[in-house]
Amino acid sequence: MGRRPKLLIVVPSGLAPLWEPWLREGPFDTLVHERDAYRREGIDYVLSFRPPHGFLATLPNLKTVFSLGAGIDAFLADPALPKTVPLVRFVDPQLSTEMAQYVVMHILLQHRSQREFDTAQAEHRWAQRLLARKTSDTRIGILGLGEIGTMAAERLRDLGFAVAGWSRSAKTVAGVESFAGEEGFAPFLARSDYLVCLLPLTDETRGILNAKTFALLPKGAYVINVARGGHLAESELIAALDSGQLSGATLDVFATEPLPPEDPLWAHPKVTVTPHIAAISDPAVAARFVIEGVARAERGERDPYTVDWGRGY
Numbered sequence: 001m002g003r004r005p006k007l008l009i010v011v012p013s014g015l016a017p018l019w020e021p022w023l024r025e026g027p028f029d030t031l032v033h034e035r036d037a038y039r040r041e042g043i044d045y046v047l048s049f050r051p052p053h054g055f056l057a058t059l060p061n062l063k064t065v066f067s068l069g070a071g072i073d074a075f076l077a078d079p080a081l082p083k084t085v086p087l088v089r090f091v092d093p094q095l096s097t098e099m100a101q102y103v104v105m106h107i108l109l110q111h112r113s114q115r116e117f118d119t120a121q122a123e124h125r126w127a128q129r130l131l132a133r134k135t136s137d138t139r140i141g142i143l144g145l146g147e148i149g150t151m152a153a154e155r156l157r158d159l160g161f162a163v164a165g166w167s168r169s170a171k172t173v174a175g176v177e178s179f180a181g182e183e184g185f186a187p188f189l190a191r192s193d194y195l196v197c198l199l200p201l202t203d204e205t206r207g208i209l210n211a212k213t214f215a216l217l218p219k220g221a222y223v224i225n226v227a228r229g230g231h232l233a234e235s236e237l238i239a240a241l242d243s244g245q246l247s248g249a250t251l252d253v254f255a256t257e258p259l260p261p262e263d264p265l266w267a268h269p270k271v272t273v274t275p276h277i278a279a280i281s282d283p284a285v286a287a288r289f290v291i292e293g294v295a296r297a298e299r300g301e302r303d304p305y306t307v308d309w310g311r312g313y
């Protein structure tokens, strides 16, 4: 019988038991970094979210690294990341569904003026009125038409919104207008009453939600950032909200998490803050994804969700 491969869980201390029970049926032995004794040469696979910088480079026989999240920017931030080892990111329709729910909910809260009805209720005031803007005239722009962005675009399209997406390559998604590349950026922004960021964080997309971008949106546009805090220039967002260029923002992700108590975003009247909860990877589903990934790697096949180092996602 051949040697059983070894998978190492590298997550912040104490969190490994979330995944361990689900990995038991995998075709490998599971070990936990900082808890179990192991030889670094013996590790074949790693499952991780934010590995300590430099750590992965100390495992000489690593075959594949599995990310526990859809975004892999925390791996790319490691200057010693071994790029000869494939990095596979987590893709799960359930996660994409929950992300789409978050986006739909926050757009509907604004579109249906729900916050104002909450205030009216608190004042016992009957504030009946028509929708501020027809749904079919309400233009939504999704930055990033990937796994999650496409699902969000389709759900919003099904609700009757005028939806467009911006990506690196042009897309064909029924009922969703496609804009691509640098030349597509300004026309895409000019027609977006709501701008939703669902891009990966890369050298090209860092800081993309900035004053220049906000100025290209229609006056009074609403911004939702559900991708990464590094996409947003926070002080430029606050300036655009205060000038009225933007009517509001919903933010799930921040440059520093947890968001420090003194951060001005907490108390800004036009900002909704949530604590990076738009979607959280389900450990049972993530473990199944890893088990299938290891089986695929052992067969010598390339995983379809392997990160392309050149693109950075």
Ligand code: NAP
Residues within 6 Å of the ligand: 070, 071, 072, 091, 095, 099, 143, 144, 145, 146, 147, 148, 149, 166, 167, 168, 169, 170, 181, 198, 199, 200, 201, 202, 204, 205, 226, 227, 228, 252, 253, 276, 277, 278, 279, 280, 313
């Ligand atoms: P994905 O499938 O890799 O899609 C990325 C999309 O962005 C693609 O359409 C890609 O274009 C586009 N893109 C990338 N770089 C671009 C550039 N420079 N210019 C134009 N378009 C560009 O990623 P995903 O699975 O949808 O995930 C998106 C992000 O969501 C993740 O990276 C993560 O940061 C975030 N996320 C957040 C949470 C949360 O709880 N808040 C949870 C899960 C994920 P092409 O299609 O042309 O390649």
